[in-house]
Amino acid sequence: MKYVSLVLISHSYEIVSGLKKLLNQVQPDVSVAIAGGAEGDIGTNALDIKKAIESVYSEKGVVILFDLGSALINAEMAIEMLEKKENIIIADAPLVEGAYAAVVEAGCGSSIEEVVRASESAKELAKLND
Amino acid sequence: MIEKEISVIIENGLHARPAADFVKKVNQYKSKVELVKGEKRINAKSILNLMSIAVKEGQTIKVIIDGEDEKEALAFVESFLQSGKE
Numbered sequence: 001m002k003y004v005s006l007v008l009i010s011h012s013y014e015i016v017s018g019l020k021k022l023l024n025q026v027q028p029d030v031s032v033a034i035a036g037g038a039e040g041d042i043g044t045n046a047l048d049i050k051k052a053i054e055s056v057y058s059e060k061g062v063v064i065l066f067d068l069g070s071a072l073i074n075a076e077m078a079i080e081m082l083e084k085k086e087n088i089i090i091a092d093a094p095l096v097e098g099a100y101a102a103v104v105e106a107g108c109g110s111s112i113e114e115v116v117r118a119s120e121s122a123k124e125l126a127k128l129n130d
Numbered sequence: 131m132i133e134k135e136i137s138v139i140i141e142n143g144l145h146a147r148p149a150a151d152f153v154k155k156v157n158q159y160k161s162k163v164e165l166v167k168g169e170k171r172i173n174a175k176s177i178l179n180l181m182s183i184a185v186k187e188g189q190t191i192k193v194i195i196d197g198e199d200e201k202e203a204l205a206f207v208e209s210f211l212q213s214g215k216e
Contacts, residue, residue: 026147027150107150108154118176121176121178122178
């Protein structure tokens, strides 16, 4: 694959499902997979996350974004379970703005490091500026 | 280096989708491309920088471009900000 892929994790399926729609409109070339909720309820599930990573795995890399703390534990477990663990990075970024920045950066053909940096800089973004 | 004031005509300004499109295309030029709005001067090749100045329809912004393909890059920026197309 030519581009870095993204995996979005949320406690709510609807959050990541809506976010994926937005990202696909913004940048249709970048593969985005989601893992949201746990057995139809609120939560996260390491197996679902593992499957999501595998579904978009790219030699160029996979960047993972998550919403709230405990999703991180399952994301780390999911990576542990993978056979190919190279080039998978969990970004320390806000989910919506971080994913938006990441998809644009990835769509420029950037490296995984650049995509992670773009998504993490979303923390510094001032949303009100006039 | 070239500098030019451009009136933004792109309908509704650079919101999420056109901004992403703009960044992707401007990254294809080698030159350094910066936009100045008010006191802010930003790197136009970074989506978050671009979001931070919120370019709106009807505003005038200054473009500063420096590099070997600056003329081509300016032509692109100008036409994009005025029509949303290349």
